[in-house]
Amino acid sequence: MTTTLREPIFHTHELSNGLHVLGQYMPDVQSAAAVFWVDTGTRDENPQEMGVSHFLEHMAFKRTERLTGEEIDRAFEELGADHNAATGREMTFYWARTLRENVPGALGILTQLLQPALDESDFDQERQVILEEIARAEDQAAHVLFSNFLRDYFEGHPLALDTLGTTQTIGDLTVEEMRGYWSRRYGTRNTLFAIAGNFDWDGVIGDLEHLTAGWQRGESGRREQPVEFRPGLHVYPHAQFVQEQIAIGTPMVPRSDPRYYAAILLATILGDDRGSRLFWSVYQTGLAETASAESLEFEDNGLFVVHIATAPEQATAAVRAARSEMKRLQEFDVSEDELERAKTKVITSVILGGESTNERVMGLINSWMTQGKLETLEEIRGKIEAVTLADLRSLLSERPIWPDQLISATGPLTEEELRPAL
Amino acid sequence: MDTTTVFFQHQLESGVQVIGQPMGGVESAALGFLVGTGARDEPNAQAGITHFVEQMLFRGTQRRDARALVDALESLGVNYDASAGLEMTLVSGVQLGDRLLAALDILAEVVREPAFPPEDIDSVRQLILQEHRQREDRPAQMVMDRLRQEFFAGSPLSHDVLGTEESVSALTRDDLFRYWEARFTANNIVVSVTGNFDWDAVIERLNTLSAAWPTGAGRSTPPAPEPQSGVHVQTREATQENVGFAFSGVPSSDPRYYSLACAIQALGGGSNSRLFREVREKRGLAYAVSARYDALEKTGLVRVYCGTSADRAHESVEVIQEELRKLEDDGITDDELRLAKTRLKSQVIMRSESTSARMVANLRSWWFENRLRTLQEISDEIDRVTVERIRDIVQAVGVTRTLTAVAIGPRTEEELFGRAVAWR
Numbered sequence: 152m153t154t155t156l157r158e159p160i161f162h163t164h165e166l167s168n169g170l171h172v173l174g175q176y177m178p179d180v181q182s183a184a185a186v187f188w189v190d191t192g193t194r195d196e197n198p199q200e201m202g203v204s205h206f207l208e209h210m211a212f213k214r215t216e217r218l219t220g221e222e223i224d225r226a227f228e229e230l231g232a233d234h235n236a237a238t239g240r241e242m243t244f245y246w247a248r249t250l251r252e253n254v255p256g257a258l259g260i261l262t263q264l265l266q267p268a269l270d271e272s273d274f275d276q277e278r279q280v281i282l283e284e285i286a287r288a289e290d291q292a293a294h295v296l297f298s299n300f301l302r303d304y305f306e307g308h309p310l311a312l313d314t315l316g317t318t319q320t321i322g323d324l325t326v327e328e329m330r331g332y333w334s335r336r337y338g339t340r341n342t343l344f345a346i347a348g349n350f351d352w353d354g355v356i357g358d359l360e361h362l363t364a365g366w367q368r369g370e371s372g373r374r375e376q377p378v379e380f381r382p383g384l385h386v387y388p389h390a391q392f393v394q395e396q397i398a399i400g401t402p403m404v405p406r407s408d409p410r411y412y413a414a415i416l417l418a419t420i421l422g423d424d425r426g427s428r429l430f431w432s433v434y435q436t437g438l439a440e441t442a443s444a445e446s447l448e449f450e451d452n453g454l455f456v457v458h459i460a461t462a463p464e465q466a467t468a469a470v471r472a473a474r475s476e477m478k479r480l481q482e483f484d485v486s487e488d489e490l491e492r493a494k495t496k497v498i499t500s501v502i503l504g505g506e507s508t509n510e511r512v513m514g515l516i517n518s519w520m521t522q523g524k525l526e527t528l529e530e531i532r533g534k535i536e537a538v539t540l541a542d543l544r545s546l547l548s549e550r551p552i553w554p555d556q557l558i559s560a561t562g563p564l565t566e567e568e569l570r571p572a573l
Numbered sequence: 574m575d576t577t578t579v580f581f582q583h584q585l586e587s588g589v590q591v592i593g594q595p596m597g598g599v600e601s602a603a604l605g606f607l608v609g610t611g612a613r614d615e616p617n618a619q620a621g622i623t624h625f626v627e628q629m630l631f632r633g634t635q636r637r638d639a640r641a642l643v644d645a646l647e648s649l650g651v652n653y654d655a656s657a658g659l660e661m662t663l664v665s666g667v668q669l670g671d672r673l674l675a676a677l678d679i680l681a682e683v684v685r686e687p688a689f690p691p692e693d694i695d696s697v698r699q700l701i702l703q704e705h706r707q708r709e710d711r712p713a714q715m716v717m718d719r720l721r722q723e724f725f726a727g728s729p730l731s732h733d734v735l736g737t738e739e740s741v742s743a744l745t746r747d748d749l750f751r752y753w754e755a756r757f758t759a760n761n762i763v764v765s766v767t768g769n770f771d772w773d774a775v776i777e778r779l780n781t782l783s784a785a786w787p788t789g790a791g792r793s794t795p796p797a798p799e800p801q802s803g804v805h806v807q808t809r810e811a812t813q814e815n816v817g818f819a820f821s822g823v824p825s826s827d828p829r830y831y832s833l834a835c836a837i838q839a840l841g842g843g844s845n846s847r848l849f850r851e852v853r854e855k856r857g858l859a860y861a862v863s864a865r866y867d868a869l870e871k872t873g874l875v876r877v878y879c880g881t882s883a884d885r886a887h888e889s890v891e892v893i894q895e896e897l898r899k900l901e902d903d904g905i906t907d908d909e910l911r912l913a914k915t916r917l918k919s920q921v922i923m924r925s926e927s928t929s930a931r932m933v934a935n936l937r938s939w940w941f942e943n944r945l946r947t948l949q950e951i952s953d954e955i956d957r958v959t960v961e962r963i964r965d966i967v968q969a970v971g972v973t974r975t976l977t978a979v980a981i982g983p984r985t986e987e988e989l990f991g992r993a994v995a996w997r
Contacts, residue, residue, distance in 0.1 A: 156600070179598020182923045212844070220854060224845040228912045231919025250919055279857030287860050287880050289812040292710040391810045393709040425653070426643040435632075435639070437696030440703035462703050492647045499650030503667060506599050507927060 156502065156532075161525045162352050166359060168366050170339040173515045173525060174355065175347040177508060183348030184248040184508040187261055188516045190343070191336035192241045194309035194449075195373050200324060202316015203332050205238040206281050210329065211245065212236070213273040215263040220273070223260060230256045236264075240301075240310050241373075241449055244516075248509060251349040255358055262362040265337060274326040282322075285315050292561060293460070295389065296396035300456075300559035303385045304400050308378050310449060338369015345515040348508035375451040378402070382555040384573065386566040394440075395466040395562035395569075396459070399473065401552045403455040406448035407521040412497075412535050413546045414446040414453070419493040421480050422457060426492070428476045433459070439469040455552050463563045470572035474553075481553035483544050490540055498532050580935075580945045581772045587783040588760040591776060592939050594767045596928060602673040602768040603932035605665040606684045607940055609763075610756035611658045612732035614793045618743070621701065621736015622752045625744055626687075627657040628697045630664065633688040642679070651676045655683075657734055659721075660795070660870055661940065667929045670769030674778050681782045684757060694746050701741050708735070712815040712981050713861070713880060719805065720876050724819040724977040728799040730869065758789030765936045768928035798872035800975040806986040807979075814886035814982030814989070815878075818893060821970040822866050822873020826942040830868060831955050832962040833970065835913040837866040837875055839905040840896065845912065847896050852879060858889045870941050875970075883983045890989055894973075901972035904964035918952050 162174035192204050213220045227234045232249040234257075245264050247257045288294045298313050305311035316324075346355060380402050404410045422429040422444020433442035439461035447454050457477065461469045504510035505528050518526040560569055581593035615622050631653075633639040646653050646666070653666040653676075664684050666676045708714055718733065725731035735741070766775055800821050822837075823829050841848040841864025852862040859881040866875045877897070881889040905913070924930045925948060938945055946954075980989050 177598075180926050182926060221845075221850065224843075224849075225912070228843070228845040228916055231915040233920070233923065248923060250922060253919075276857050280853055280860055283813070283857070283880070283882055284860035286812040286882050290712055290815075290880075393706045394703070426647050431640070434700070435693075435696065437699030440700055440707055460707060462706060465699075465703075492644065495650045496647055499652060499669065502669065503601050503652065506601060 156505070156527070156529050159527050163525065164356050166339070166363060168339045168363055169368050170359070170363055170366065171343050171519070172356060172359060173343065173345040173519055174350070174352055175511055175515055175525070176350070176352065177348050177511065180348050180508060182248055182250050182508055183254050183346055183350040184246065184512040185254065185257055185261060185346040186344070186512050186516060187245045187265055188343040188345065189243045189337055190241070190341045190371065190520070191243055192239050193312040193314045194240050195336060196312060196332065198312065199320060200328050200332065201312045201320040202281070202314070203324060203329055204243055205314050205316065206277070206321065206324065207267070207329055207333060208236045208238045208243050209277050209281060210269055210273065211264040211267040213277055214268040214270050216266055216268060218263055223263070226256070226260050232257055238314055240312070240314060254346070254350045255354065258355065258358050258362060262359070265342070267333070269326055269330050269333065271326045274329070278321060281315070282318060285318060285321065288315055292389070292392045292394060292396050295387070296398055296559065296561040299385065299387050299561055300398040300400065303559055304454060304557050305378060306381065308376055310378070334367070335370055338367045338371070339363070340368045340371035343516055343519060345512050347511035347515060373450070378452050380555070380557070382557050384566065384570065385557070385559045386564065386569055387559070387561045388563065388565050389561055390563060392562045394460050395463045395560060395564050397466065397470055397558065397560045399457040399477070400454045400557045401550070401555065403446050403453040403550050404448070404546070405451050405453045407450070408453070410542070410546050411448065413538050413542045414455070415497060416490065416493045416535070416538055417480070417543055417546065418444045418446045418455065419497055420485060420489060421476060423493070423496060428480065429457070429473060432476055433469055433472045436472070438465055438472055442469065442473060455550070466564060466569065467572040470569070478553045481547055481551055483547060485540060485543060487540065490538070490543070494535050494538070498535050501528055501531055501535070578947045578949070582945070583776055585776070585780050585783050587786045588788055589779065589783045589786065590763045590939070591779055592763065592765050592935055592945060593770065593772050593775065594931060594935060594945070595770065595772070596768045596931070599768045599928055600669050601667055601928045602670040602766060602770040603665065603667045603928035604673060604676055604680060605663055605765045605932045605936055606680060607763040607765065607936040608662040608664070608684065608757050609761040609792050609940065610662055611660040612734045613659050613729040613796055614756065615729070615732055618740060619748060619752065620732055620740040621734070622744055622748060623662055624657040624734050624736065625697065625701060625741065626749050626753050627655050627662055628701065629689050629693065629749060630655055630683050630687050632693045632697070633690050634682045635686045635688050636682060638690070642683070645679055646676070649675050651679070653680070659730065659732070659734060663933070663936070665929070665932065673766070673770050674774060677775065677778055678782065684762070685786055687753065689746055689750055691746055698741060698744070701735060702738060705735055705738060712811060712813070713878060716815045716817040716878060716979050716981055717876055719979045719981070720817045720819040720977060721874060723803060723805050723979060724800055724874065725798060726801045729796040730798060730872070755789055758791065759783060759786040760788045760791040763936055763940055765932045765939070767932040767935065795871040801977060802975050804978045804986060804990055805980070806984070806989060807981045808983065808985055809981065811982045812883070813880050814883045814980060814984050815880050816886060816890060816980045816989070817879070817978070818877040818897065819977045820875050820972050821975060822868060822875050823966070823970065824871055824873055824941065825868035825937070829962065829966045829969070831917070832958045832966045833873070834866055834917060835910055835955070835958050836900065836905055836963045836967055837864050838913040838916055839909040840864045840900055841877055842913070842916070848877065848893065851892050851896060852889055856888070856892065858885050858892065868941070886980070886982070886984050886989055887991075897972050897976070901967050904960055904967055907960055910958065910960055910963065914955050914958065917955050921951050922948055
């Protein structure tokens with residue numbers, strides 16, 4: 152990895168209403184990706200309002216102070232923009248990508264989305280769409296697995312709440328509750344704006360200053376709460392599904408932790424989709440079509456997750472093979488060479504991602520949220536290269552992935568049928 | 574330099590065609606080998622053989638076993654992939670520009686010197702059979718695949734890339750090797766590079782690498798499309814009903830391609846489209862509803878997809894059918910056309926910013942249309958679309974005249990479609 156990366160052109164600014172604005176100018180592209188990132192999600196909801204963050208994200212596209220839903224969709228279309236929004240347990244974002252000349256137009260619409268009208272008749276109508284989305288998710292085996300798995304892993308913690316909510320909570324939710332949630336969580340102290348690609352920075356700042364004038368500051372952050380890890384086996388038989396889906400979880404580090412890259416490298420070594428230990432011993436041997444590992448980070452905690460999807464008759468063998476790889480990694484036999492290859496993979500993906508406006512804009516947000524500054528790809532590369540075998544070993548001793556695990560399964564098998572795998 | 578207008582092309586002595594497009598401001602180079610073979614070229618008894626061969630490619634070459642192969646690629650930081658489709662097979666790698674030649678050596682070996690290790694045949698077979706089952710748990714994907722299979726029933730274009738359980742169970746190492754030997758030949762391969770590379774060095778290296786590559790029968794004759802009308806309902810336990818419709822399109826080499834693309838954009842391309850507005854926004858019948866258009870070598874296929882609650886599936890079906898009839902009878906409005914053009918042009922430019930997306934786009938364009946087009950040329954073609962041309966093309970393809978419907982979910986055919994399945 153000798154290529155020297157060009158010094159990036161970064162910008163940061165705080166608007167008079169307190170909103171932070173981040174930018175990276177990329178002179179060789181014609182497009183720019185822009186994001187409003189709201190530091191709020193399912194974990195910030197009251198349990199009886201479960202799903203309000205996601206439902207609210209839908210409502211942003213139904214009507215704003217000035218635009219109807221149809222006008223919003225049309226306005227994006229006029230700009231030729233790609234656009235989307237997403238909600239998670241700790242975040243909600245609104246994203247658009249457009250050509251340079253259409254950036255001001257995109258800012259006009261995105262800022263509107265953050266100030267939704269939250270009209271009651273729209274609310275009742277969109278509730279149907281949310282219920283359809285829940286129904287759709289119930290037919291997707293991997294979604295059902297992770298919903299069950301995270302609910303059990305985070306039992307008693309707000310991260311246990313499911314992003315979509317349930318037919319019960321969505322059915323009971325009122326527009327007043329949603330308005331209250333919006334006032335609380337959508338202030339400028341809890342929001343970031345970032346843009347990456349080809350744009351005029353002074354123009355962006357001028358436009359945003361004007362477009363967001365009068366936005367309230369609201370609250371920021373969230374209360375931290377420790378997670379109590381309870382190892383065990385939870386099996387959810389679903390005769391409807393053909394394949395068995397299994398998740399194996401153990402505690403890992405939060406996203407701002409200095410050991411973040413060590414955790415990423417451990418996941419890469421164990422379960423990257425090519426060339427990892429699970430790839431060789433579980434996928435390549437034909438035991439499971441999916442066998443992967445990832446480090447899943449939240450603000451104040453994180454977890455290490457192995458995911459397996461396989462034919463029911465092979466599930467026992469696949470889980471045994473995956474767990475024995477976890478045991479071997481815990482006992483620690485990683486070589487310098489294996490670590491180097493994992494670093495090369497992670498660094499290459501960081502550098503290649505640097506060419507995409509979409510990936511860069513998310514990189515700016517992530518860097519600001521975790522480091523409080525904009526990190527260059529060179530700095531990130533330095534952090535990855537600095538990780539040693541001793542770092543991996545000490546992380547594993549502080550956050551063991553073996554033998555205590557929470558295992559969750561969804562599919563045709565029952566607990567009696569799966570227990571022999573342990 | 575406006576790098577979007579520079580193309581290189583060269584035919585090596587071996588018969589391999591090479592195309593290249595430099596891009597400024599990027600560190601990466603994307604590399605792809607297109608092999609002109611896919612599921613449509615398979616005999617029925619060997620359905621799924623292209624995909625099986627593709628799955629064997631990274632299991633080792635005549636020079637190194639799978640682990641040495643993967644280690645070599647990973648040490649270089651090559652983000653590699655392979656995929657088998659209906660009409661082509663692709664082996665690709667994205668890496669930093671200074672690793673391109675080394676990646677070229679290894680991927681050429683993967684394409685032309687696979688070892689087909691006998692001990693791996695059965696584990697790959699297991700994985701493919703699992704892929705079949707995994708698809709069963711993804712109803713949206715099942716509907717899309719079934720739509721094509723039913724719409725082209727009787728033609729090789731109906732072939733399932735994954736094959737059938739019977740054919741995959743019966744394939745032998747010898748079958749795989751012979752298929753590879755016949756199809757992965759110099760005159761059936763195109764290499765594409767985009768991004769940060771030295772063209773002369775690429776050609777020199779490929780000349781050496783491909784010197785001994787044999788020539789085979791080469792490019793296969795595309796099957797003539799045989800579109801079918803029909804309704805296919807698979808009743809099974811599920812929360813939602815997944816419904817789809819398919820009708821004909823034209824190939825990307827057809828001058829009417831962008832006219833149809835604009836029509837489908839207005840019908841179901843995003844949240845401003847007719848289907849999204851009518852099915853989701855006005856009636857709340859579905860979360861996912863959309864239309865997509867895929868061009869094939871000699872034909873094309875438009876598919877509409879909707880995942881809707883079982884109780885209201887019948888209503889969704891009626892609304893979609895009505896929109897299809899309207900499209901066929903009246904085309905789209907001037908205003909819709911203007912928006913569709915803006916959207917398509919913008920998408921073309923934004924996608925071209927990625928070295929790998931452009932590498933694949935160039936391969937498709939070169940192989941299926943025998944040309945490479947600049948962004949300006951594409952933009953001009955889009956600008957030439959008119960509402961009259963759209964009316965002509967939707968009537969020519971006959972949106973509801975030859976229409977296949979597929980549904981997977983709890984409802985029966987009668988519950989979904991009523992007794993009158995005749996469309997008009």
